[in-house]
Amino acid sequence: MTDLEQAIRAEFHREADTATEVSRAQSAALRLAIPDTSSPRRFRQWLLPIGAAAAVLALVAGLALSNHLGGFRGSQRNPATHPPATPPPSANVVLPESLVVHDGQTVRATGKLILDASNRYELCDMSGTDWGPVPSVTSRGQTGCTGLVGGGSGTGPGSFVAVLSGVTGTTLEARVSSGSAVKLGGWVQAIGRLQGQTIATTALTSWTPPAEFRRQLDCPAPAGGWSLPTKAQVRAVVDYMGSHSNRFAGLISVPLPGGSASVLADGGGVLVVGTTGPVAQATQALDQLAPDAVCVIATPYSADQLQSADVAVQKIMLANQSTRSTLMGGLLTSSDKMMLGWQLVRIAPATAQALAPYANMISWDIRLVPASAPESWSMNR
Amino acid sequence: VGPREVASEHFSTFVAEHTAALLRVATVLAGDVSEGEDLLQDTLSILVTRWPKVMAADSAMAYVRRALINRHISRSRPLRVRSAPLTELDDIAIGEFSGQVEDRDQLKRALGRLPTRQRTALVLRYFLDLDDTQIAAELGCRIGTVRSLISRALATLRTMTPTAADNPVFWSAP
Numbered sequence: 334m335t336d337l338e339q340a341i342r343a344e345f346h347r348e349a350d351t352a353t354e355v356s357r358a359q360s361a362a363l364r365l366a367i368p369d370t371s372s373p374r375r376f377r378q379w380l381l382p383i384g385a386a387a388a389v390l391a392l393v394a395g396l397a398l399s400n401h402l403g404g405f406r407g408s409q410r411n412p413a414t415h416p417p418a419t420p421p422p423s424a425n426v427v428l429p430e431s432l433v434v435h436d437g438q439t440v441r442a443t444g445k446l447i448l449d450a451s452n453r454y455e456l457c458d459m460s461g462t463d464w465g466p467v468p469s470v471t472s473r474g475q476t477g478c479t480g481l482v483g484g485g486s487g488t489g490p491g492s493f494v495a496v497l498s499g500v501t502g503t504t505l506e507a508r509v510s511s512g513s514a515v516k517l518g519g520w521v522q523a524i525g526r527l528q529g530q531t532i533a534t535t536a537l538t539s540w541t542p543p544a545e546f547r548r549q550l551d552c553p554a555p556a557g558g559w560s561l562p563t564k565a566q567v568r569a570v571v572d573y574m575g576s577h578s579n580r581f582a583g584l585i586s587v588p589l590p591g592g593s594a595s596v597l598a599d600g601g602g603v604l605v606v607g608t609t610g611p612v613a614q615a616t617q618a619l620d621q622l623a624p625d626a627v628c629v630i631a632t633p634y635s636a637d638q639l640q641s642a643d644v645a646v647q648k649i650m651l652a653n654q655s656t657r658s659t660l661m662g663g664l665l666t667s668s669d670k671m672m673l674g675w676q677l678v679r680i681a682p683a684t685a686q687a688l689a690p691y692a693n694m695i696s697w698d699i700r701l702v703p704a705s706a707p708e709s710w711s712m713n714r
Numbered sequence: 715v716g717p718r719e720v721a722s723e724h725f726s727t728f729v730a731e732h733t734a735a736l737l738r739v740a741t742v743l744a745g746d747v748s749e750g751e752d753l754l755q756d757t758l759s760i761l762v763t764r765w766p767k768v769m770a771a772d773s774a775m776a777y778v779r780r781a782l783i784n785r786h787i788s789r790s791r792p793l794r795v796r797s798a799p800l801t802e803l804d805d806i807a808i809g810e811f812s813g814q815v816e817d818r819d820q821l822k823r824a825l826g827r828l829p830t831r832q833r834t835a836l837v838l839r840y841f842l843d844l845d846d847t848q849i850a851a852e853l854g855c856r857i858g859t860v861r862s863l864i865s866r867a868l869a870t871l872r873t874m875t876p877t878a879a880d881n882p883v884f885w886s887a888p
Contacts, residue, residue, distance in 0.1 A: 337868060
């Protein structure tokens with residue numbers, strides 16, 4: 334073998350080793366399922382891994398979804414007085430082309446500013462941290478952002494992390510002295526050129542998240558207080574929902590406001606489930622599976638609409654997985670339109686294409702957008 | 715448990731067990747981790763719809779790997795007619811070669827500019843250590859074509875990395 338051939342071999346192995354490091358850091362990124370758009374139950378089964386991981390996702394998913402729930406007060410909502418929204422999909426859709434992000438573009442991104450173990454500043458999309466005290470120390474775990482929240486740590490696999498190249502302790506100190514303080518662990522907005530998951534930062538400012546990030550639980554606490562569901566209980570709930578898919582609309586896990594450190598440390602929270610049927614009946618059934626851990630709320634939408642939304646979620650997820658965008662959360666509905674409680678941090682071109690037929694069903698909350706996009710990038714808000 | 719559930723379970727298990735290895739191959743084929751991830755996801759999202767076929771194959775891993783290669787080649791086809799900006803070529807020709815890092819970068823960029831089938835052939839030879847017969851089977855071509863692809867790729871690399879080619883430190887294996 335010649336020297337050139339040896340060098341080629343070495344280069345290939347270096348590239349492969351890089352992939353190995355990345356795959357270790359993003360172990361939850363590759364998930365696909367056997368698609369079956371005709372059966373919502375299949376999709377619920379596909380949700381099982383999410384259900385199993387719900388405890389881990391909770392901190393991230395809870396508030397990540399809260400902004401989709403602005404007018405959603407299901408437990409007080411009478412389905413009869415809230416007619417179903419127009420069934421999707423519609424031909425008259427408007428894709429947010431201005432929000433489609435390509436590598437090389439100058440982007441605007443928001444998230445928590447963290448310092449990882451390698452002393453790199455990163456933008457971490459960790460909405461859930463607002464449930465507890467602002468973390469004084471944060472770090473990036475193998476599977477995403479890790480923050481100290483309320484005394485415990487929550488890890489969000491698949492949560493969005495962008496390396497902010499160009500940001501140093503010196504630049505941060507300069508901002509503090511100039512009066513535009515950017516706090517470690519606080520919300521910031523970064524502007525810079527995106528390449529992969531790195532933003533060559535040209536501007537960094539503090540940022541105030543919208544009020545709807547602060548989610549309130551719709552159910553009163555049980556007499557003995559809320560309990561942290563185990564993974565087995567989460568799985569049982571998801572299974573039950575899957576076998577009664579005509580009555581249920583997704584599942585999310587909402588961290589308890591003021592919850593104990595141990596609850597937050599395990600990343601658990603109350604499971605919020607939407608139902609098309611009687612709330613009391615569904616509560617009784619699910620409470621047997623996960624006592625004092627489920628909050629059932631009513632959804633004004635029909636089973637057909639929910640199943641359509643299921644299909645849309647599946648399309649979105651498949652598109653998303655092939656484009657490295659991050660989606661979190663579960664299927665939800667809102668008071669004014671069919672709404673999917675998935676948080677997008679980025680719309681890549683392929684994702685946008687797949688979303689086209691469902692654009693009018695989706696509430697966009699995007700954390701990383703082209704800098705030329707409108708200032709407010711949460712559509713349908 | 716129906717056939718779909720069996721396939722779904724098999725798929726999940728396969729992905730869990732082989733993602734890391736497949737991502738290595740996909741990355742080397744694509745020349746970049748992000749592109750590799752896209753390629754792998756793209757391939758899996760296609761295969762997932764016909765997973766029973768994969769299960770029926772002698773080796774699911776070999777089936778998926780071949781699909782990965784085919785997908786990579788088919789995805790790259792539009793790029794084959796893309797002209798390279800003159801500035802990029804100039805950059806290759808007159809760039810500074812002051813050390814191993816620059817030389818490696820030079821080789822990496824040169825590899826990235828090879829036609830897809832040539833680079834794929836190199837990957838199969840030097841990363842997966844396949845012989846000509848095996849590469850021909852993977853690419854669906856004749857052995858003579860494989861030799862031609864590799865020979866032309868090496869010749870191109872020597873031309874595109876003249877300074878690096880003279881650097882004995884650079885060319886030594888790690």
